[in-house]
Amino acid sequence: MKPETRNRLIAVGAILVAGAALAWIAFGNIGDNLVYYWKPSEMVAQGEKAYGATVRLGGVVVPGSVVWNPEHTSLSFQVADTHAPTAVRVTVKSEQTPPQMFREGIGVVVEGSFQSDQVFRTNRLMVNHSNEYRAPTDGGMPDDVMKSLSQADPQKT
Amino acid sequence: MNSTLGYGLVLTGLLCSAFAAVVGIVTGLMRKESALPMVQKAVYGFAASMIGSNLVMVYALLSHDFSVKYVAQVGSRSTPVIFTIVSLWSALEGSILFWGAIMGAYLFAFAWMYRKEHGRYMQLSLGVMAAVATFFAFLIAGPANPWTHIANPLADGPGPNPLLQNHPLMIIHPPMLYLGYVGMTIPFGIAAGALLRGELGDAWLVPLRKWTLVPWTFLTVGIILGSWWAYAVLGWGGYWAWDPVENASFMPWLTATAFMHSTMVLEKKKSLKLWTIALALASFVLTIIGTFMTRSGVFNSVHAFTQSDIGPTFLVFIGILLVFSVLLIALRGHMLVAESQLGTIASREGSILLNNLVFAALTFVVLLGTLYPLITEGLFHKKITVGEPYFNQMALPLSLVMLFLMGVGPMLPWGQADPKVTQRQALIPGGVGLAIVAVCYAFGYRGVMPLTAFGFAGFVTVVTLRELFLPAQQRMSEQKESLATAIFVSASRANRRFGGYVVHLGIVIVMVAVAASSAYKVHTTGTLKTGEAMQVGSYKVRFDGLERGKEPHREWIAANLTIITESGAEKQYRGADAPRMNFYERSTDPVGSPTVSERIVSDVYVSLLSYDANGGSASFNMWVFPLVGWIWYAIPILVLGALISLWPQRKKAAAPAPVAAAEAVPGAP
Numbered sequence: 001m002k003p004e005t006r007n008r009l010i011a012v013g014a015i016l017v018a019g020a021a022l023a024w025i026a027f028g029n030i031g032d033n034l035v036y037y038w039k040p041s042e043m044v045a046q047g048e049k050a051y052g053a054t055v056r057l058g059g060v061v062v063p064g065s066v067v068w069n070p071e072h073t074s075l076s077f078q079v080a081d082t083h084a085p086t087a088v089r090v091t092v093k094s095e096q097t098p099p100q101m102f103r104e105g106i107g108v109v110v111e112g113s114f115q116s117d118q119v120f121r122t123n124r125l126m127v128n129h130s131n132e133y134r135a136p137t138d139g140g141m142p143d144d145v146m147k148s149l150s151q152a153d154p155q156k157t
Numbered sequence: 158m159n160s161t162l163g164y165g166l167v168l169t170g171l172l173c174s175a176f177a178a179v180v181g182i183v184t185g186l187m188r189k190e191s192a193l194p195m196v197q198k199a200v201y202g203f204a205a206s207m208i209g210s211n212l213v214m215v216y217a218l219l220s221h222d223f224s225v226k227y228v229a230q231v232g233s234r235s236t237p238v239i240f241t242i243v244s245l246w247s248a249l250e251g252s253i254l255f256w257g258a259i260m261g262a263y264l265f266a267f268a269w270m271y272r273k274e275h276g277r278y279m280q281l282s283l284g285v286m287a288a289v290a291t292f293f294a295f296l297i298a299g300p301a302n303p304w305t306h307i308a309n310p311l312a313d314g315p316g317p318n319p320l321l322q323n324h325p326l327m328i329i330h331p332p333m334l335y336l337g338y339v340g341m342t343i344p345f346g347i348a349a350g351a352l353l354r355g356e357l358g359d360a361w362l363v364p365l366r367k368w369t370l371v372p373w374t375f376l377t378v379g380i381i382l383g384s385w386w387a388y389a390v391l392g393w394g395g396y397w398a399w400d401p402v403e404n405a406s407f408m409p410w411l412t413a414t415a416f417m418h419s420t421m422v423l424e425k426k427k428s429l430k431l432w433t434i435a436l437a438l439a440s441f442v443l444t445i446i447g448t449f450m451t452r453s454g455v456f457n458s459v460h461a462f463t464q465s466d467i468g469p470t471f472l473v474f475i476g477i478l479l480v481f482s483v484l485l486i487a488l489r490g491h492m493l494v495a496e497s498q499l500g501t502i503a504s505r506e507g508s509i510l511l512n513n514l515v516f517a518a519l520t521f522v523v524l525l526g527t528l529y530p531l532i533t534e535g536l537f538h539k540k541i542t543v544g545e546p547y548f549n550q551m552a553l554p555l556s557l558v559m560l561f562l563m564g565v566g567p568m569l570p571w572g573q574a575d576p577k578v579t580q581r582q583a584l585i586p587g588g589v590g591l592a593i594v595a596v597c598y599a600f601g602y603r604g605v606m607p608l609t610a611f612g613f614a615g616f617v618t619v620v621t622l623r624e625l626f627l628p629a630q631q632r633m634s635e636q637k638e639s640l641a642t643a644i645f646v647s648a649s650r651a652n653r654r655f656g657g658y659v660v661h662l663g664i665v666i667v668m669v670a671v672a673a674s675s676a677y678k679v680h681t682t683g684t685l686k687t688g689e690a691m692q693v694g695s696y697k698v699r700f701d702g703l704e705r706g707k708e709p710h711r712e713w714i715a716a717n718l719t720i721i722t723e724s725g726a727e728k729q730y731r732g733a734d735a736p737r738m739n740f741y742e743r744s745t746d747p748v749g750s751p752t753v754s755e756r757i758v759s760d761v762y763v764s765l766l767s768y769d770a771n772g773g774s775a776s777f778n779m780w781v782f783p784l785v786g787w788i789w790y791a792i793p794i795l796v797l798g799a800l801i802s803l804w805p806q807r808k809k810a811a812a813p814a815p816v817a818a819a820e821a822v823p824g825a826p
Contacts, residue, residue, distance in 0.1 A: 020517075026522055026525055030526060
């Protein structure tokens with residue numbers, strides 16, 4: 001084998017190994033960082049598998065369920081499926097001030113995780129705006145989530 | 158009236174571009190060069206009609222002609238004039254029309270600059286570019302037609318999206334990004350034309366590089382301005398969230414940057430040819446994929462295709478582009494065989510090769526994370542997103558390697574490095590880097606990633622400054638020139654290299670700012686009554702009460718603030734300068750806008766979460782971001798570097814063939 005050919009083979013081999021390693025790490029890493037988009041009924045249907053996963057839970061705030069304590073910035077409310085508000089209810093707890101738009105009966109998406117004590121703890125509460133464009137803000141809600149919410153809710157365009 | 162004229166111009170543009178594409182490609186392949194003037198004229202025709210159609214649209218917007226569908230969609234009598242003009246690109250149809258105008262301007266500029274002196278590939282290149290233009294003209298004429306006539310127009314419209322009326326950055330950011338995206342058509346056309354023609358020489362490499370650097374500069378500025386806009390307008394306390402729209406602009410930037418480096422190896426060593434051309438083609442294809450992702454609504458859901466008319470059209474186009482690019486490389490790749498072997502890894506070309514692999518890896522990581530949700534939803538009907546941590550964990554180490562290579566590369570000579578020389582050269586920069594880490598550590602800054610970034614940044618800065626000023630210093634001692642003359646002469650002798658290093662300095666500033674602002678940010682949230690204050694980092698923020706205000710197109714409620722520094726200096730933010738909730742006439746929900754108190758060393762960032770008008774209290778999100786402003790302050794440095802690189806060597810430098818070889822030389826140290 002000529003040294004040139006050998007060098008080339010070594011180089012190609014090294015790049016292939018590096019590429020395979022990168023793909024392996026990337027796929028592994030992506031698996032650890034998936035955010036599931038679930039409705040309350042879908043999340044509860046997962047059973048124990050849902051515990052601990054990062055979830056974006058989308059639904060409506062159940063009227064009469066909001067408890068807001070400004071002294072300790074602790075917020076608690078229930079979220080139900082948008083189109084079946086009485087079926088499944090998930091209790092959500094947050095330690096942040098809710099955005100101005102937050103109220104009972106409004107569509108929300110909360111990002112956080114469901115624990116075995118049946119409480120969904122969130123650090124990110126997003127309210128369903130009815131404008132056309134949505135940017136990833138604390139007050140607004142990402143496009144993908146928005147879409148499925150508004151499709152389920154005939155009042156929103 | 159406006160609809161008919163505007164649509165007529167679009168159709169004229171479509172005809173011109175289709176004609177230019179067919180004639181350019183067919184006669185080009187038949188090698189009938191006499192047809193070139195016809196192609197050029199058709200290209201001019203396309204440019205004129207597209208720009209004309211945009212002017213008619215601006216007129217229709219300004220005269221509130223609600224019989225035009227697009228005006229009815231985004232126009233409003235209460236919108237200020239400047240935002241009325243800007244609404245040309247504030248929704249889908251208008252932005253694609255605007256796209257057409259930019260395409261026209263680029264094609265005109267390219268065809269005009271090379272109207273006299275050009276390679277034989279010109280006809281085919283113009284043909285390929287015109288084919289891309291035909292696609293966009295077709296989109297405007299059909300699926301995304303803004304000119305549809307409305308028989309019974311309403312007296313007023315809803316006005317553009319409130320988020321886009323909130324900040325002057327929205328005036329400049331989209332055009333910059335479009336200029337970056339659309340401009341990648343030109344290098345694609347040059348490369349495709351030259352390969353189709355079977356042009357074996359290197360004459361087309363100089364225009365290819367220059368016409369990649371132009372859109373690269375716009376793309377860079379557009380991306381940074383976009384992050385600035387997100388930061389200053391959206392109020393969620395950040396500038397980059399790895400969302401698909403951002404990733405879409407970042408990927409072609411990565412491949413174009415890689416191209417700009419590998420093209421040096423190509424010119425110097427006649428090697429990495431295939432790879433370099435593949436990068437040029439990929440940059441263009443990625444801009445089209447990016448446009449598709451941001452414009453077709455695919456990221457609402459894969460199944461939103463039925464709702465968006467342009468999605469399927471785009472997919473077909475992307476398919477054609479991919480097949481075309483792969484065929485081009487498969488059929489003409491044999492022309493692109495390396496004429497020399499690459500030496501060891503410890504050389505300039507070795508470091509550039511490594512840099513390219515890192516860029517490719519980063520592009521792969523971003524592409525995978527962006528497309529993964531689409532794939533899982535398409536295949537498994539599972540709705541997921543990929544969290545930000547994935548991108549950060551993957552991109553951070555790769556970026557650090559890139560930063561390190563920015564210092565190593567310029568230090569190594571072409572060919573073979575002498576270990577002793579390299580060691581001696583690395584002594585001072587390495588020492589400075591270590592000193593910076595030590596000083597940061599002594600001042601209480603912790604964290605492996607940010608400290609590594611600061612250390613590497615110091616190392617790169619010293620290496621780059623030395624490369625920038627060493628030639629000038631030599632001139633000063635040998636030619637007895639003054640400092641200014643020496644810098645000017647050495648910079649203009651090797652303007653491409655000099656400009657490149659200036660860009661490197663800008664990138665170092667951006668990377669340091671990103672590292673510092675993400676590692677050492679402080680966040681607090683809380684509710685304040687009037688007169689109360691809270692601490693965020695070393696600053697105190699006092700709430701001075703709510704204030705209401707009214708503008709023609711919106712009303713707002715602001716939470717007046719006073720920001721107090723450690724030394725007790727106070728700065729007041731009142732009314733329009735304070736964090737607000739804006740209420741737009743035709744939008745039911747408020748849009749918040751934060752207050753950013755910009756300082757050289759750190760920004761204080763306050764956004765209003767909610768207010769209680771009766772109780773006189775308000776809730777805030779507050780951040781302190783160290784050095785964050787330097788991300789945007791680096792823009793002038795980046796632009797300056799690009800302009801120095803683009804500056805023509807001599808008047809004749811625009812001519813491709815003979816000067817090309819001479820121009821490649823300044824790339825050497």
